[in-house]
Amino acid sequence: MNYIIHILIILQIYIILALSLNLKTGYTGLLSLCQAAFYGTGAYITTLLMVDKGLSFFAALFLAILINIFLNAALTTWLAGRLRNLYFTLATIALQIVFFGVVYNWQTLTRGPFGIPGIPKPEFEGLAFNTPLQFFFLTLFFSSVTIVFFYWFAKTPLCKLLECTRDDEVWLTVLGKRPAYYKFVSISITVFFATVAGALYATYISYIDPTSFTLDESILVLTIILVGGTGNIIGPVTGALIYVLLPEVLRFVNMPDSIAANARMIIYALILVLIVRFKPNGLFGKFEIRG
Amino acid sequence: MIQIFINGLINGLLLAIVALGFHIIFSATKIFHIAHGGIYIAGVYFYLWSYPLLGLAPAIFLSLIFAFLLGLLIEWSVYKPLFKKSSNENIALISSLGVYIIIINIVVLLFGNETKILDNTIRESLQLGEIIITRPQLWQLFYALPLIALFFIFIKVTGYGLKIRAISDNPVLARVMGIKAQKIRYLVFGLGSLMAASAALLKGFDIGIDPYSGMAITLSAAVVVIVGGTSSINGTIIASLLLAIIQNFTEFFLSAQWKDTVTFAILIFVLLWRTEGILQFNVRVDEK
Numbered sequence: 348m349n350y351i352i353h354i355l356i357i358l359q360i361y362i363i364l365a366l367s368l369n370l371k372t373g374y375t376g377l378l379s380l381c382q383a384a385f386y387g388t389g390a391y392i393t394t395l396l397m398v399d400k401g402l403s404f405f406a407a408l409f410l411a412i413l414i415n416i417f418l419n420a421a422l423t424t425w426l427a428g429r430l431r432n433l434y435f436t437l438a439t440i441a442l443q444i445v446f447f448g449v450v451y452n453w454q455t456l457t458r459g460p461f462g463i464p465g466i467p468k469p470e471f472e473g474l475a476f477n478t479p480l481q482f483f484f485l486t487l488f489f490s491s492v493t494i495v496f497f498y499w500f501a502k503t504p505l506c507k508l509l510e511c512t513r514d515d516e517v518w519l520t521v522l523g524k525r526p527a528y529y530k531f532v533s534i535s536i537t538v539f540f541a542t543v544a545g546a547l548y549a550t551y552i553s554y555i556d557p558t559s560f561t562l563d564e565s566i567l568v569l570t571i572i573l574v575g576g577t578g579n580i581i582g583p584v585t586g587a588l589i590y591v592l593l594p595e596v597l598r599f600v601n602m603p604d605s606i607a608a609n610a611r612m613i614i615y616a617l618i619l620v621l622i623v624r625f626k627p628n629g630l631f632g633k634f635e636i637r638g
Numbered sequence: 639m640i641q642i643f644i645n646g647l648i649n650g651l652l653l654a655i656v657a658l659g660f661h662i663i664f665s666a667t668k669i670f671h672i673a674h675g676g677i678y679i680a681g682v683y684f685y686l687w688s689y690p691l692l693g694l695a696p697a698i699f700l701s702l703i704f705a706f707l708l709g710l711l712i713e714w715s716v717y718k719p720l721f722k723k724s725s726n727e728n729i730a731l732i733s734s735l736g737v738y739i740i741i742i743n744i745v746v747l748l749f750g751n752e753t754k755i756l757d758n759t760i761r762e763s764l765q766l767g768e769i770i771i772t773r774p775q776l777w778q779l780f781y782a783l784p785l786i787a788l789f790f791i792f793i794k795v796t797g798y799g800l801k802i803r804a805i806s807d808n809p810v811l812a813r814v815m816g817i818k819a820q821k822i823r824y825l826v827f828g829l830g831s832l833m834a835a836s837a838a839l840l841k842g843f844d845i846g847i848d849p850y851s852g853m854a855i856t857l858s859a860a861v862v863v864i865v866g867g868t869s870s871i872n873g874t875i876i877a878s879l880l881l882a883i884i885q886n887f888t889e890f891f892l893s894a895q896w897k898d899t900v901t902f903a904i905l906i907f908v909l910l911w912r913t914e915g916i917l918q919f920n921v922r923v924d925e926k
Contacts, residue, residue, distance in 0.1 A: 378728050429910055433670055433727055437864065438909055440857065441902035448899025452892075562853065566735060573732060609743040616739035623733045624719055 352479045356551055358591040359490040360544050365571045365583035366497050367540030372569070373577025374506060375533040376513025377427055379439035381419075382541060382568040384446035387560025388415050389542030390549040391450060391457060394466050397550075404469035404550060412542045420538045424531040443562050451557045462556025469550050486547055493540055497580055500536075509533050570619050576629025585630055590615060641769055642886050648775050650882030651782040652837045654875045657859040657866075658789055659833030661874045664863055665806035666826045668727050672734040673712055674834055674859065675852030676741030681705035681835030682847045683745050686754055702835050709831025710824055712737055721823070738852065745849045753848040756839075774844035781840055786875065789833065793871060802826060806869060854898065861905045 368382045392414050396407035419442075426438045450457050457463070469476050469485060476482045500506055511519045512529045519526050549555045567590070575586025594611050622629060656678065663671045685701040692700065716733050761773035771779075793799040804812040805822050813819050838847070862881055866873030881901065888900045 378731075426906075426910075433731065434864075434909060436728065436731065437670075437860065438906055441905045441909075444857075444898050444902045445906070448896060448902075452895050452899070566739075569732075570736075606747055609747045612743045613740050613747075616736040616743070620716060620733050620736035620740070623729055623736070624716070627725065627729060 349479050352483050354591060354595065356479070356483055356486050358587060359486040360548050360551075361568075361571065361587040361591055362490050362584055363493045363540055363544040363547070364568050365575070365587045366493055366580070367537045367544070368568050369572050369577055369583045370497065370500075370509075371533055371537040372572060373579075373582075374501075374513065375509045375530060377530065377534070378432075378436050378569075379423070380436060380562065380565045380569060381423065381439040381443040381446070382537075383560045383562070383564035384443045385415065385419050385538050385541035386545040386548070386564070386568075387446060387450065387557070388419055389538075389545030390555050390560070391463075391545075393542070393546040394463050394549045394555055395456070397467060398463060398465070403471075404467075404546070405471060408543065408546045411546060412539055415538050415542045416535050420531065420535045423534050424527065427530045427534070428527045440562065440565075443565050447557055447561055450560070457557070460556060460558075462554055464554045466549050466553045466555070468553070482551055486551070489543055489547060493543070494580060494584075501579070505529075505532065570615060573629055574615070574618055574622055576631040579631065582629055582631040589618075642890050643883060644769055644771070645775075646883035646886035647879060648778050648782075649886065650879035651786065652778060652841055653855075653858060653862060653882050654878035655782060655785060655789075655833050655837035655840075656855055657862040657874050657878050658786070658871065659830035659837075660856070660859040661863045661868075661871065662793070662802060662806075662826050663830040664860075665868055666802050667717065667721070667730075667823055669717055669730040670727065670734060670860065671830070672731070672853070672856050673737040673741065674830065675854075675856030676738045677705050677708050677712075677831045678834040678838040678855055679745055679847065679849055679852040680708055680741055681831075682756070682838045682842045683749055683754075683849075685839060685842070686749070686756065686847075689756075698839060701839065702832055705831045705835030706828045709827040709829075713824055713827040717827075718820070718823070738856075742849055742852060749849070751849055753846050755846040756842045772844070774840075778840045778844065781836070785833075785836060790871065792829075798822075798825060857898075858901060861901055864905065865908045 364382060364386060367385075368379075371377050371379060389411050392411035393404075393407045396402045396410055397404065400407075402410070423439070423442065426442070427435055430438050451459055453459070454461075468482070476485045508519070508524060508529050509532070511522075511524075512526050512533075516526045519529070548559075571586035571590050572583045573586070574589060575584065576582030593614065594607055597607050597611060597614075656674070660671060660674050663669060663674070681701050681704065684704045685697050688700055689697040691697075716737055717730060720730055720733065757774070763770050763772040764776060793802065801812070801817050801822050802825070804815070804817055805819060809819065841847075858881065859878075862877045863874055865881070866875070866877030881904070884904070885897050885901065888896050892900075
């Protein structure tokens with residue numbers, strides 16, 4: 348039972364991550380590979396505030412979101428304003444690797460490769476989320492809020508302007524709007540939900556180290572939304588479902604554990620290559636991926 | 639001090655070989671070829687597999703051929719259909735990422751994910767005054783310089799080199815003039831893969847090979863190509879030498895873990911300061 352709950356919790360964390368990246372890449376059209384940096388910054392700031400400063404989970408999460416928007420969203424927006432297409436993607440890879448290097452090497456603050464153990468579980472008004480089942484309800488709350496938020500957000504005029512930023516930036520300027528502002532809004536919301544996912548991950552696993560937030564993780568999240576399809580809710584959710592459930596399916600066909608991890612990546616990458624080739628929108632996506 | 643400089647210079651020559659391969663692929667096809675790192679790894683592992691069966695020289699020869707064919711296979715199966723549909727460059731980037739993940743995971747499945755040593759005999763190193771040059775480094779120097787020179791001559795002097803440059807400069811006009819684009823694409827991928835595999839073998843004889851190092855090496859090559867300017871071969875070579883020397887000094891003064899951080903900090907700086915690369919003086923790349 349705990350095993351199934353564990354899978355569901357991880358699944359929901361990936362759904363939050365995928366949906367948040369979907370706003371930036373799917374709706375706003377900024378193909379980026381730095382989701383793990385957002386997610387990792389969120390996880391680290393929340394953890395440090397909880398462990399070193401003794402703040403409660405929600406206070407730490409709130410502060411982490413503010414700091415993360417101030418740091419990452421501002422920086423990424425600046426890069427997005429200056430660079431286009433491939434060069435922006437490359438700059439986000441650079442951002443991701445610089446993030447990893449800083450977290451790995453700034454040992455006085457982040458304890459570097461040793462990681463931070465013993466992260467306390469969240470508590471709210473005397474209600475503790477200690478067992479996996481209780482934690483499951485916490486993640487269920489956050490993932491439902493995320494899904495509902497994005498469902499609502501897709502219908503707002505603001506979201507149409509974000510789509511306009513993706514489709515034709517010059518046209519947006521002609522209408523008297525500033526693309527940079529809309530990019531900042533989009534990236535900030537992405538950072539917001541990535542921070543939530545990071546905080547949930549850190550408190551659930553109760554141990555974090557820099558190797559959870561590498562470039563490979565960013566590639567993974569991008570792959571999830573591209574396989575599922577971008578620009579709507581169902582796509583990223585499907586992508587996350589396929590990714591998290593694939594190893595469990597492989598277990599049922601009696602694949603040995605030693606090769607399962609690699610076989611999973613091969614199958615997933617193969618799906619990615621085939622989808623990009625034959626169905627560039629992804630399984631359920633509305634839009635083709637572009638610069 | 640001079641020692642670090644010399645080591646950086648030799649590393650820079652190897653990086654230049656990989657980067658030149660990446661460079662001709664990137665400039666001729668506009669594909670950000672991350673799978674280049676996969677070919678880099680696959681070439682060495684093919685050597686590891688064939689060496690006990692065949693011996694040194696045939697194994698090296700065959701693994702170069704293997705890398706060449708692998709490059710052609712990737713172009714034929716993945717990029718060519720995308721090229722025919724005239725998809726945009728990000729789609730090619732994502733496919734390339736997929737191909738890279740597939741290659742690396744197949745290698746790990748077959749050979750395991752620990753670092754492999756290609757050559758474990760202890761050899762005397764060479765002492766020139768204060769500088770120590772190990773035997774594998776001497777080989778690297780001995781093979782890398784002619785290889786780069788040959789590549790340079792191929793691109794600058796021969797007819798095929800001219801065609802590659804024409805395609806890089808203006809693909810539409812080049813096709814109007816009767817250059818067969820598909821043929822040149824195959825050539826470029828084969829040649830680029832050959833370069834990647836030869837650099838990988840030279841590096842492998844020195845420090846061994848780790849299947850996950852492919853990404854770092856491709857990204858370094860990409861950084862070098864962008865920093866040096868996407869249409870300048872000289873720029874690529876100079877940038878690789880500079881970058882490798884900076885990396886070596888970083889390793890010496892800070893720590894090995896700062897290496898990638900410094901590399902990419904340089905990339906961000908160059909992208910913002912001179913998008914067209916340090917050696918170029920034409921329009922910004924994204925406005926072309």
